[in-house]
Amino acid sequence: MSWLRDREGLKLDKVVLLTENTDYGIPAAEDTSRLLSQAGIESVTFGVDIGTQDFAGIIERIKAEEPDLIMSLATGEASYNFAQQSADAGIGPQDVPTLCEHVALVSDAFWKNVPDGNNCFVRRIGLPPQLYNDVARSFLAEYGARTGKEGAESYAFAAYDAVRILGQAITEAGTTDPAAIIAALEEIVYEGALGTITFPINSSNTSQQAGVEPKWWHQFPDPAVTVVQYQQPGEDSVKATVVFPQTYRTGDPVLVGQ
Numbered sequence: 001m002s003w004l005r006d007r008e009g010l011k012l013d014k015v016v017l018l019t020e021n022t023d024y025g026i027p028a029a030e031d032t033s034r035l036l037s038q039a040g041i042e043s044v045t046f047g048v049d050i051g052t053q054d055f056a057g058i059i060e061r062i063k064a065e066e067p068d069l070i071m072s073l074a075t076g077e078a079s080y081n082f083a084q085q086s087a088d089a090g091i092g093p094q095d096v097p098t099l100c101e102h103v104a105l106v107s108d109a110f111w112k113n114v115p116d117g118n119n120c121f122v123r124r125i126g127l128p129p130q131l132y133n134d135v136a137r138s139f140l141a142e143y144g145a146r147t148g149k150e151g152a153e154s155y156a157f158a159a160y161d162a163v164r165i166l167g168q169a170i171t172e173a174g175t176t177d178p179a180a181i182i183a184a185l186e187e188i189v190y191e192g193a194l195g196t197i198t199f200p201i202n203s204s205n206t207s208q209q210a211g212v213e214p215k216w217w218h219q220f221p222d223p224a225v226t227v228v229q230y231q232q233p234g235e236d237s238v239k240a241t242v243v244f245p246q247t248y249r250t251g252d253p254v255l256v257g258q
Helices: 025-038 056-065 076-088 107-113 134-147 154-173 178-187
Strands: 014-020 042-048 069-073 098-100 121-125 190-192 195-197 225-229 241-244
Touching (some): 134 154, 154 178
Parallel strands (some): 069 098, 098 121
């Protein structure tokens, strides 16, 4: 949501949320609406049932709202159908800034079902390959050799770093005593597959002293939680432009209808 709070060049007075009426979709829309409100952005939510194929009625109602951004929280095939039918109606990703659901990262399926999906924004967890460092590339080569996969999931990078950072902390502490390991982790500078990891909000520098929210206690402040944008038809999602956050940005967003 920080991407929307910072606007990133977007004119955002009103956002339309398209969500599914499920235990995932309803609370996700409620939380998103709440965060948008806190950022001074109006939102309108439209819910659909699982299995919905025809979004014509909903799309006409969305058009009437004249949104500055459309966010899809519908999963699977419904997400594809909504995006393409919106494009057919003139309010798709090439007409109105659109944040597609994360299944849009499955490039082959996305372009097959949403041929007019260029300029779609998608949230992505994990570093894009163009930002891999030597540690990441070394891990990826070994991971591929052992699993037969061409790429590695974001959680695989995270698990790899988690084990190695703990090992480094034990080495630096010189013991497996929990308190000593925590103290070492608070001061650690670890160069891993996800980049340089530190935990700057700690017992020596509390959230109150740093002027940040308590949630940052013992947290890595720059996780690779990104927003990417398809900027070429048929583009592979791993090559899509990272537009947020600034730390990982590889290019500027293409803003349509603004």
